[in-house]
Amino acid sequence: MTLIDQEIAHIARVMMPSMQTASGIPILPPAYWHKRLLNLLDRACLSRSQFYAVDRLMIQIEYVLASAITARVYTAA
DSSP states (O other): OOHHHHHHHHHHHHHHHHHSOTTSOOSSOHHHHHHHHHHHHHHOOOOHHHHHHHHHHHHHHHHHHHHHHHHHHHHHO
16 A cells, blocks of 8 residues: 555545534534645645545535535524
């Protein structure tokens, strides 16, 4: 397993639990993870499977952000 693979695996393991906590307050916000993934895309020559893994993680961030917006809309009404 390459260093890039290890980093992607680490992010995949800890990203969601750090954003979706029982208290509702993220340990590390989506912007942090988005920046980390962008840095990974910028500095590394990724294989196709690595690129797809990063893309899936980006989609997870978008899902968390969309869920947060939806929750705010319904609680404000």
